[in-house]
Amino acid sequence: MSTRVWPVVCVLALVVASDFKFRLRANDQSVAGNADPFVLLEIAVYALVACFLFVKFRPTTRVRRVNVLTFLGFAYAFILAGSALYSPYLSLALVRGAQVLVILALGRSIARHGNLADIHRIAHGFILLITGSVLFGVLVPFPQLRTQAGRFTWLHVHPVQAGEMLAIAVVLLAGYLVATGLDRAGPRWRLPVYLVLLAICGGGLLATKTRGAVIGAIVGVLVLVWTRWRGQRKVEAGVVLSVVLIAIALTSSAAIESFFARGESLDRLASLNSRTDLWGYAFELFPQHPLYGFGLTASRGLFLDSIGLGGGHNALVNLLMDTGILGALTWLALLATILLTTTRLSRSRPGFQVDRGMILALTLAMIANSVFTEGLGAPANVACTWLFVIVAWVNLTVKRAEGERL
Template sequence: MTFPRPVLIPGRRPPAPSAGLWTMALPLALMLASDYKLRSREVDQAVGGSADLTVLMEIGVYGAAALFLVYRFGLRSPTRKTTGLLFAAWTFAGYVALSAAWSPFKSLGLVRGTQLLITMLVAQRIASRATPADLRRLAHAFIGVVLVSVCVGVAHPFPRTKHTEDRFNWLYVHPVIAGVYLGVALLLTVGYLVRWGGPHERLWHPAAYLGALAVLGGALVATGTRGAALGCAAGLVVLLATARGTKGRVDVVVVGTAVAVLGTLAFADKIMAFVSRGESAEKLASLNSRTELWSLAMKAYAESPIFGRGLGASRGLFLEDIGLGGGHNAFVNALVDQGALGAAVLAVLLLTLAMVLLFMTRHRTLRADAGMLLGILAFFLVDGMTTEGLAAPANVSGIWLLVLVGWAETLRRQGGDPVAAGAPSAAVAAPVQVADAAQHA
């Protein structure tokens, strides 16, 4: 007896059940506890190991996140095989945390190292449990938090320091950190706005994304954070060039050229005012004393070139000489704190993440998310030229880097369109095998 071969119509896989609200709550809680402060402290107080109520609350949030993960998932090791990307992320987190053992500021180093490992645990659970829908909710919740923060900054400006009097921020969040929040939120907004072919992936009406884009863009310019603005521009180019395939690359060339020419002609004076920010040519040439700081950093690196000076060392080594804390550059910070070995581990992690996301842009159903994540990664790489957040624990840049790792692994685990991937999925292949067996019978 012969049965007709079934007609196979490629379709989407049924959505996986949500992993729970923790996929949204934990990353946001870690970011807000790390960066949102109701008081301002000098850098020397932070590296000295003194803990006030705000610091204790931050440590408490990280501790609660760790206890939740233990309560929810236990202490068992992951059941799935570790990928190269997760291995690179764990190697980075483990080595940075280990470097606290030889830091001159051991209290600071131990706390930051523990926070980094907890963040990596959250990223690991996102990688193994979350769904794309969970991370979509995380992205929109992040955008919402930043929009509310902008409203708070407009409605109730907090006291500013002499270096930030004319720059927008909220609470006691530094304008540089505020610029990172705004840049990431802006890229997430654009990433969902340009998905013309997939309205099911949007949670808001397109008009809401356009309104959010106007608010976030205006606030980013008002922060006066040039590194974040340049990083956002680079991220937008990468996002538009990858998230929509060949059509997106054409859009970048045509629209990008037109916007650049018109913007330069119409707002040349405002652009120059934003770039110069009222500073002298000498200060601009030194990148706000960063070049002097980097010279001191290279001397500190030369004293311990392989393993570095230890986690948190860059926060306090230069205070006496120049009055600045941190490396103000992600790789300079890594060289000082973790040496050549730590900088190499960070570079391997970034390259691995970039390659994984680039390969995912070849798959039709993964392209939109992968391109958006590539845009955010490009933002962090450019912004990392003037701020150390990407290589440091317990800040929005470092936390988002590990969230990107978990998000990429979630996309890889969920898979894409079987036709785009070049091989049939199990759900498609099974009926063919059954039909063939029945036909031969």
């Protein structure tokens, strides 16, 4: 497998294995440790990626100097994996912990052996995967649960997960549109192609009716616009965007209100679909194991037994329950380091401007979405995979900046 292909294939393989659901499965089955053929297939895909990385790059035991960002990436992954050892759902936790280590190894391999062009190939491959998924979902609708009626998805993917993937694709597409004409590595498609793909993914995102993902995508696009121009052009772009947003709000206020209300009662809206009840219960349990948490995946079973919802429905809450203060602080430090390192990147070259803007936009979009879903603070999912791809992206950008400075 050539250097130009392996990062794309490996990343997309992990995304499909983790997030594309080919059957309906009860929530309590996921924590029971019962492995059906699709679970075994998911494990096999991760194992194949791990074997490929080992054979191709032959890792050694020699200790290498790493920067703060890489150290925090290792620390976060090892805390997640280590917390599996004391989880009440040991079988599931051990599998998830091993998957996190595979994602870490993939991200580190991309950072050490890849380049910025590989990152943009991954982004373009992900865009094609998600666009194809939207088209498949339109052409081949699958049966849905009663609680998901009226919300778009594909296969048996939950609309929240579909929305998270679509939000990432929308931010990436918006980044390539905003960066039209600027120098960057990787493939370049014609402007109409990006526009068509954005229309498909944007339409799919709205159709999922996943409010957190939509908010995340909006945050990402706003960051892209803000980082694209400087000085007076930045002010002009901000004014134009403000006018457009005000016009949309005035002319479509009823449609926007209907979208975010989603036909739900005031009580459910006030509790964010029972999220506030879940978070309240989480902070009642938190003092029992504040430092190390209850163990990886514990939040799924604890909340499922008491409230009927699996997972923390918030990345920070999820981490506090699974890994305690130690894991939560490491995760926050990792995100802060990504943002600070990217902000400090030189703006003197257009290539850095594109990567800098897209990294900031994608990271902040996922953080905004993580207020409503646990993906960014949970193992082995699209947000976790992209988090470690972003760590590699930042490291490659810094490496290139330092190389050009020399």
